Amino acid sequence: MKNFKKHSLLVLLLLIFIPYTGICQQHRTAVQMPTQQNTIIVNKIIEAARYKTYFVDYCLNKINETANKEKWNEQKTMEITETINFRNFRDAVYNLFAFHDEIELETLLKTYQKDKIYQTTNIMTSNQALNTNLDIYARDIVKGKYIIAK
Numbered sequence: 001m002k003n004f005k006k007h008s009l010l011v012l013l014l015l016i017f018i019p020y021t022g023i024c025q026q027h028r029t030a031v032q033m034p035t036q037q038n039t040i041i042v043n044k045i046i047e048a049a050r051y052k053t054y055f056v057d058y059c060l061n062k063i064n065e066t067a068n069k070e071k072w073n074e075q076k077t078m079e080i081t082e083t084i085n086f087r088n089f090r091d092a093v094y095n096l097f098a099f100h101d102e103i104e105l106e107t108l109l110k111t112y113q114k115d116k117i118y119q120t121t122n123i124m125t126s127n128q129a130l131n132t133n134l135d136i137y138a139r140d141i142v143k144g145k146y147i148i149a150k
Contacts, residue, residue: 032098041105042097048112051124052086059084062138083146092133
């Protein structure tokens with residue numbers, strides 16, 4: 001009888017909490033983005049740090065590695081290369097700067113504009129989360145996930 005009460009209590013608790021966890025998993029929070037004014041500053045930081053060039057070079061290196069490894073023909077390599085588009089990745093960069101205020105971003109922009117060494121080793125190239133996102137993006141390009149069907 002005692003065992004039955006324990007099992008029924010366990011079943012009752014499971015029945016109560018399973019729908020609760022199911023509901024919780026449906027509600028996602030939006031990815032943090034900078035304000036409109038901060039977005040303008042972030043775009044200037046991207047230019048000053050030459051991050052688009054870094055982005056394209058990184059993607060091209062991944063494509064060339066895969067092309068050599070899998071012996072792609074030149075047409076396939078060009079087709080994949082043409083899918084590199086910074087606009088598809090820009091939100092990840094924006095998210096990196098979403099938690100900075102305007103003053104911090106302006107200070108960072110001035111630092112990028114003045115210091116040539118800081119342009120090559122900067123917050124974008126040294127941020128682990130952004131580098132992971134870039135690696136995932138580059139792997140998706142190599143897999144052909146951004147090719148538009150003709």
